[in-house]
Amino acid sequence: MSAAAPAELTRGTYVGGGWREAVRTFPTFDPAHDDRVLAHCAAASPADVRDAFASAREAAPAWAATSALERGELLQRTADLLAARRGDLAETLTREEGKTLRESDAEVGRAISVLRWFAGEAAQPTGSVHPASDPRTLLFSLREPLGVVAVITPWNFPFAIPAWKIAPALAFGNTVVWKPSEITPLCAALLVEAFHDAGVPAGVLNMVTGLPAEIGDAVTGDPEADAITFTGSLAVGRKIQVGAVARGVKVQLETGGKNPVIVLEDADLDRAVELTVRGAMWSAGQKCTATSRALVLPGVSTAFKERLVTRVGALRVGDPLDDAVDIGPLASEAQLEKVLGYLEIGRDEASPAVGGAGITREGNFVSPTVYLDVDPDSRLGQDEIFGPVLGVIDVPDLDAALAVANGVRYGLSASIFTRDLDRALQFVRGIRVGMVHVNRETPGAEPHAPFGGMKDSSSHSREQGKASAEFFTQLKTVAIDP
Numbered sequence: 001m002s003a004a005a006p007a008e009l010t011r012g013t014y015v016g017g018g019w020r021e022a023v024r025t026f027p028t029f030d031p032a033h034d035d036r037v038l039a040h041c042a043a044a045s046p047a048d049v050r051d052a053f054a055s056a057r058e059a060a061p062a063w064a065a066t067s068a069l070e071r072g073e074l075l076q077r078t079a080d081l082l083a084a085r086r087g088d089l090a091e092t093l094t095r096e097e098g099k100t101l102r103e104s105d106a107e108v109g110r111a112i113s114v115l116r117w118f119a120g121e122a123a124q125p126t127g128s129v130h131p132a133s134d135p136r137t138l139l140f141s142l143r144e145p146l147g148v149v150a151v152i153t154p155w156n157f158p159f160a161i162p163a164w165k166i167a168p169a170l171a172f173g174n175t176v177v178w179k180p181s182e183i184t185p186l187c188a189a190l191l192v193e194a195f196h197d198a199g200v201p202a203g204v205l206n207m208v209t210g211l212p213a214e215i216g217d218a219v220t221g222d223p224e225a226d227a228i229t230f231t232g233s234l235a236v237g238r239k240i241q242v243g244a245v246a247r248g249v250k251v252q253l254e255t256g257g258k259n260p261v262i263v264l265e266d267a268d269l270d271r272a273v274e275l276t277v278r279g280a281m282w283s284a285g286q287k288c289t290a291t292s293r294a295l296v297l298p299g300v301s302t303a304f305k306e307r308l309v310t311r312v313g314a315l316r317v318g319d320p321l322d323d324a325v326d327i328g329p330l331a332s333e334a335q336l337e338k339v340l341g342y343l344e345i346g347r348d349e350a351s352p353a354v355g356g357a358g359i360t361r362e363g364n365f366v367s368p369t370v371y372l373d374v375d376p377d378s379r380l381g382q383d384e385i386f387g388p389v390l391g392v393i394d395v396p397d398l399d400a401a402l403a404v405a406n407g408v409r410y411g412l413s414a415s416i417f418t419r420d421l422d423r424a425l426q427f428v429r430g431i432r433v434g435m436v437h438v439n440r441e442t443p444g445a446e447p448h449a450p451f452g453g454m455k456d457s458s459s460h461s462r463e464q465g466k467a468s469a470e471f472f473t474q475l476k477t478v479a480i481d482p
Contacts, residue, residue: 010041010185012043012209012210013042017203020048028183031098031363032320034362034364038186044210044214052207053148055202055206056206063174071170072171076116079116080198081198082191088190093108100320103283107159110160113447114160121168126473137481146250147226148174150176151165151177158191166195170200182209225249227251228240229463230254233256256457257410258410259290263296264417269304277308280292280388289435289444293404294308315327335364336358346380349375350391352369353371355388366387374391402427411453415437448465450465
């Protein structure tokens with residue numbers, strides 16, 4: 001299938017090393033043209049899900065026994081194929097999810113980097129040697145795979161997030177059953193196609209596409225699952241966690257954020273405004289790490305607000321394939337309705353300085369919006385909106401800013417803009433988030449560094465980097481006497 005052309009039917013259920021013929025399908029839409037169907041994708045059944053887990057279970061012993069170096073070589077070959085197909089993958093991502101082409105290209109590049117990093121990580125030392133009370137004893141620990149991992153991913157990063165879950169799962173010797181979002185099944189099929197073409201053994205990676213109402217419980221409740229890793233909404237994540245804990249299944253959650261920037265009086269204002277706008281508005285605000293609140297001190301409040309409103313007002317909204325466009329559509333009609341609902345709430349809580357409405361045109365477009373003088377305890381100040389909406393909150397000092405920043409249920413990412421090292425370190429120590437930035441935007445992560453949040457943003461585990469081994473492996477302690 002050409003990435004640039006719609007298809008009548010695309011593959012979507014990959015089990016046991018092959019694509020299954022679609023018995024039923026569901027449509028995937030172009031969010032920039034809400035009447036344009038990109039493809040009809042395979043709708044997996046609960047029986048398909050059971051087959052996928054059975055296939056993963058059957059393949060697990062041989063894959064765990066495969067050399068870690070060989071597992072790393074599979075990831076490297078997959079990364080090379082993604083790199084060769086990067087242009088087509090980015091265009092498919094833009095057409096299906098709606099982010100601008102430059103952002104899509106960057107995301108595909110991120111997925112490639114993740115795969116290459118874990119390809120190398122597969123060859124790194126694991127386990128440790130410990131002193132024993134008996135000097136004749138060899139006492140050491142090994143890291144071993146969990147078995148079968150259920151991977152559930154969202155639509156907002158359909159290449160990067162699956163890559164940073166699937167790559168470590170496979171590198172450490174697990175087999176995978178992957179349920180991607182029903183909003184981005186074309187991207188999912190192209191990622192699996194790269195693994196298939198790279199030679200992934202039958203049953204090691206399986207994918208089921210479909211609607212959560214039809215197969216969600218089958219995926220999270222299958223008795224063959226030894227672990228579940230999930231990125232998505234807090235409500236769904238907590239439901240998965242409750243069910244998994246009851247069955248003794250290891251679970252990892254990443255579930256959202258309400259991310260603040262704090263702007264101090266000594267900040268580089270141009271930098272603070274630009275990175276606040278990028279963090280809040282790029283990808284139409286549809287990042288778990290997107291900037292949602294700007295907490296501004298008195299000495300800089302007026303100037304920051306003026307520059308912020310001017311910069312947001314100049315943003316260009318439109319077809320994300322157009323290089324001149326800054327912001328594309330929201331990813332789905334349901335997402336549009338959610339954001340429009342918050343704009344209605346906003347009318348009762350604050351006045352928009354710019355934006356505040358949908359855009360009357362074909363597609364799921366909404367105006368980038370800034371609310372000034374937001375009440376920290378209001379819905380605008382507390383809820384994760386997941387759209388291009390920013391609330392500005394005036395605070396008297398850094399202590400008050402930290403109190404407001406920490407006064408939400410989430411704790412994923414936060415940033416401060418200042419030239420004062422002492423106050424930057426006060427922020428680092430006082431902020432209750434997992435990702436801390438100084439003079440940087442709130443989005444941003446590196447493949448080799450831990451990623452995750454505190455409070456309701458996470459299950460307190462971390463993804464990416466060496467920290468990923470903590471979830472995707474289990475420790476075995478061995479004592480050998482001669």
